[in-house]
Amino acid sequence: MLRKTGLFLLIGFFCFHAFWAWKASAAFVRADKVVVIKSKRILMLMREGEILSAYRVALGRHPDGRKMKAGDKRTPEGSYVLDARNPDSRFHLALHISYPNESDLMNAHKLGVTPGGDIMIHGLPDQFKKLGKLHRLSDWTDGCIAVTNREIEEIWRLVPDGTPIEIKP
Numbered sequence: 001m002l003r004k005t006g007l008f009l010l011i012g013f014f015c016f017h018a019f020w021a022w023k024a025s026a027a028f029v030r031a032d033k034v035v036v037i038k039s040k041r042i043l044m045l046m047r048e049g050e051i052l053s054a055y056r057v058a059l060g061r062h063p064d065g066r067k068m069k070a071g072d073k074r075t076p077e078g079s080y081v082l083d084a085r086n087p088d089s090r091f092h093l094a095l096h097i098s099y100p101n102e103s104d105l106m107n108a109h110k111l112g113v114t115p116g117g118d119i120m121i122h123g124l125p126d127q128f129k130k131l132g133k134l135h136r137l138s139d140w141t142d143g144c145i146a147v148t149n150r151e152i153e154e155i156w157r158l159v160p161d162g163t164p165i166e167i168k169p
Contacts (some may be wrong), residue, residue, distance in 0.1 A: 020037050031158050034082065034121075034165040038063055038075060041136065042075060043121070043145060045158055052158065055151050060143035066169075067143055068083065069108060070116030073169065075143050078103060082121070082163045085156065093156050094125030094151045097165060121145045121165075123152035 021056055031045035038059055045052040060067070060075040067076040076099045084096040093110055100108065100115035108115035122144055132148050140146070145167075147155065 005016060029158075030038050030160055031163060034159060035164060036075075036165065036167045038077065038167065038169055043155075047154065053154065055071065055147050056133070058138050058141060058146040059139045059157065060141050061139055063139045067104070067116065067119075069113035071142075072116070073142055075141070075145060075167055076100070076119055077105065077167050080150070080165050080167065082159060082161060086120070089120070089122055091120070091144075091146070092129065093099065093152045094120040094122035094144075095152075095159065096120055096165075097145075108134055116143065119143055119145075121147065121152070121155065123147060123149040 029047060029052065031047055033046040035044045035046055036042070036057070037044075041057050041059065042054055043057050046055045061073040063075060065074060066078070067074040074098070076103055078099075080101055081093045081098045083098045086094040086096065097117040097119045099120060105116045123129075124131060124146065128135060129149050132150075134150070135146060
């Protein structure tokens with residue numbers, strides 16, 4: 001009887017330990033890529049080709065086509081990196097996208113324009129935070145990708161600096 005109890009406790013200990021080790025490792029799962037599909041207004045956090053989370057987004061006021069110049073209110077298209085974060089953003093939290101890339105710079109140079117910059121994934125400004133998901137009823141940014149404040153907090157935790165982002169038409 002004592003032997004059965006000891007075996008039961010030993011198995012219980014290993015199961016408990018395995019559960020907590022799994023739970024702890026799941027808590028540290030981070031995205032290794034972000035994919036935005038502009039036409040679907042969706043942002044996906046990816047890990048090894050699998051979708052971790054997906055969010056509906058608002059884009060720049062003129063969402064069709066790639067960003068060509070400063071002030072065109074378009075969201076860029078292409079391959080970039082999330083290279084910095086701003087915890088004091090007027091849009092709750094903001095992750096900086098490394099726009100313009102080399103291709104964007106060459107295109108702007110050919111057109112004789114400035115490519116612009118300061119493109120972010122961000123939440124809502126304080127005066128509109130109560131809108132929540134309703135902010136997505138129209139594209140309202142100057143070229144950024146906007147989510148709710150709760151969503152940017154989750155994205156902030158799951159996406160480390162240096163994560164690649166692919167923005168597709």
